[in-house]
Amino acid sequence: MTAPHVALFHVRTHRPRAAAGYQSLLDTLNDAAVAAVEGLGWTASLHAAAEDPELELRRASHDADVVVILDGDDIDPGLYGQPDRRPRRSPYERRADRLQIAVIMDAVGAGRPLLGLGRGHQLLNVALGGSLRQHVPGHRGPGTEPFIAIPLDLSPVAPGLRGSALCAHHQAVDELGEGLVALTRADDGVIEAIAHESLPLLGVQWHPEHPLTASSQLGVLLRAVHAGELVA
Template identity: 50%
Template sequence: MPSAALFHIRDTRPNASRYQALLDDLNGGAVTALRDAGWTVALHPAAERPLETLLDAARRADVVVILGGEDVDPRAYGSSDLRPHATPYDPAADEAQLAVVRDTVAAGRPLLGICRGMQLVNVALGGTLHQDIAGHRRPEGDPFVATDVRFDRPDPVSTSGDLLCSHHQSVDRLGEGLDATARAADGTIEAVRHRDLPVWAYQWHLEHPRSASRQLSPVMASLLAAGAPERVA
């Protein structure tokens, strides 16, 4: 039975209960879909555990997953805050998740980034982010937007139905070793893969409860298979 370590963040601000409920719903979608597909799954709150505990959990897993959440602090990629509407950053979570990404990449182990997770993968490998873009989330009500995506190579989710986005940041300069593998109609990078390593990332929410069984589960199986030579070695 393959194992997955899912690293997430929690927003504990008193006025953030609705946003945290959204994250809990997405994280629950990931856990349910993977367990139904035969995975052993553990969720790890990135800012609430010692770094060595997080790294040990990542090293024990067959696939590491970095989930969604708040904006990445631009200081992590050498920029200042250029957003028109400021929201708090979580530097402790950024540092922990970036460390997990870099450790996993250095070891050549399978890694998946989703939404914020894709942005962190890009930043960890030296890339940068667009700090504010329009058209990829709804400002009120259901925040998810069904996005038309053009794939540049075969992908397990290319025919799986709606690709549900909810983001206002995106990849700008690609990190070292990463290729853009899918783009929205406006050119926004919606998926990346590492040229040499089993490192994949998606900007849309393939862990959404409406999509997870059709998108997250097949991606995890394909990523596990892609990382098999590294694990055997």
């Protein structure tokens, strides 16, 4: 039997020098995600939605057994009908928004397993008609080490999922998209995981792909999505 192939979609490979630290952080997460896929004995490919040709991105999505939308930049609030209300504004990656949403909707139409991480979790909600809270305090650390562990019940998300939930986000799911349900929430009510009622679609706001948890958490989530073993 051929090993499942996972196509992972991130935002970009290159950024201005001022954003080099942010790119390095994302590269670390993305590399750990690829390593976790390969640790299952599966194959992986990484695709930059802001840079790669659209046809190549769509083909990679179509040919994958599992699609993963990785973390990255804030999502353009115009996609869910709101103006920019962030206290600190950073540029949007509108091409990546558009093409990653196209990948999500292709997965929806085909019933293809899809996992969204961080930004990917939020994009899954937006793609299905939901909205975001544009600024949420208390879910990221200061400075160059933004990841903080929050108390979170992981058992409703996937069978056998355990460990710490490492968060580093300032936005969150608000109104749920069509067919989506909330699986678990932080103590302050922030939605930290969503799934579709009938399709193999899962989103988690925390970072199971962090190098400290990728081997123990991301593999569990990928197996659950691939097998359709979701609580929702």
